[in-house]
Amino acid sequence: AQRVTQPEKLLSVFKGAPVELKCNYSYSGSPELFWYVQYSRQRLQLLLRHISRESIKGFTADLNKGETSFHLKKPFAQEEDSAMYYCALTSTSGTYKYIFGTGTRLKVLA
Amino acid sequence: DAMVIQNPRYQVTQFGKPVTLSCSQTLNHNVMYWYQQKSSQAPKLLFHYYDKDFNNEADTPDNFQSRRPNTSFCFLDIRSPGLGDAAMYLCATSRDYRVSDEQYFGPGTRLTVT
Numbered sequence: 001a002q003r004v005t006q007p008e009k010l011l012s013v014f015k016g017a018p019v020e021l022k023c024n025y026s027y028s029g030s031p032e033l034f035w036y037v038q039y040s041r042q043r044l045q046l047l048l049r050h051i052s053r054e055s056i057k058g059f060t061a062d063l064n065k066g067e068t069s070f071h072l073k074k075p076f077a078q079e080e081d082s083a084m085y086y087c088a089l090t091s092t093s094g095t096y097k098y099i100f101g102t103g104t105r106l107k108v109l110a
Numbered sequence: 111d112a113m114v115i116q117n118p119r120y121q122v123t124q125f126g127k128p129v130t131l132s133c134s135q136t137l138n139h140n141v142m143y144w145y146q147q148k149s150s151q152a153p154k155l156l157f158h159y160y161d162k163d164f165n166n167e168a169d170t171p172d173n174f175q176s177r178r179p180n181t182s183f184c185f186l187d188i189r190s191p192g193l194g195d196a197a198m199y200l201c202a203t204s205r206d207y208r209v210s211d212e213q214y215f216g217p218g219t220r221l222t223v224t
Contacts, residue, residue: 009150032209043114044153044200044215051210086152092209100152 002027004087006101013077014109021072021104023061023087031089033063033070034098038084047072047085057081077108113137114216116201122222123191131186131219133201142184143213144176145200153200159184160207188221196223 003026013019025031037047048056050063050070061072070087087101115134123129133142141160145153157166159178173195175187188195198220202213 004152034212043217044202046212049210049212090209096204096207096209096211097155097158098153098213100154102150102152 002089002099004089004099004101006085006087006104008104009102010105010107012107012109015079016076019072019074019077019081019106019108021085021087021106023070023072023101025068025070025087025089027068027089027091027099030092032092032096033061034088034090035059035061035070035072036086036088036100038086040083044086077106079108079110082106082108114201114203114214116199116216116219118219119217120220120222122224123188124224125193126190129188129191129221131188131199131201131221133184133186133216134182135201135203135214136182137203137205137214138181139203139205139214140181141204141206141211142178143202143204144184144186145202147198147200147218148196156186191221191223193223196221 005024033050035047036044038044059074063070084103084105086103088098090096090098117132143158144156147153156170173189178184198218200218201216204211204213
């Protein structure tokens with residue numbers, strides 16, 4: 001079955017501490033992976049995508065095909081990083097429909 | 111400068127009373143999506159349009175219908191809402207069918223069924 005798993009519903013860290021939001025996937029084929037973020041009272045928006053190999057707002061994510069993971073990391077958390085984070089995958093052909101995880105709420109404490 | 115607009119933001123309907131949610135976009139994107147998101151769950155794709163071509167997900171109930179009269183607008187019709195249809199409904203767009211095309215989301219419509 002095609003699935004995205006985010007095992008943590010809530011992750012609380014102190015400001016300046018490292019952050020790792022976990023994402024594991026199950027997909028028969030070669031997927032493309034994304035992280036979307038939803039800040040308080042804002043709409044869901046793209047944070048980063050594996051295909052771009054980019055770092056956004058200090059966040060990075062590495063696709064590990066052996067472990068079928070795409071964890072989101074940041075070395076030093078900031079209070080403005082507090083938000084809901086969703087991992088998503090799509091196929092690399094066809095209609096590119098997203099499968100989302102259930103999300104992790106990140107709280108960065110002062 | 112809102113790019114994907116959803117109206118209304120909050121909708122209350124009665125059990126069994128048809129309801130329509132609307133989505134409009136200023137991006138001129140080819141693809142429009144409707145997602146259902148229940149509390150603490152992942153957004154779940156209901157259907158999507160590529161231009162006027164409608165693509166239904168296999169497990170979307172027949173109670174859910176959609177219309178896209180033009181590029182800018184897309185509607186979600188729930189013919190006979192049940193209590194289980196209470197959820198946040200998200201509209202999204204993407205430029206095309208390319209893996210590099212990100213999806214742009216609207217703010218959502220929260221549907222309550224009484």
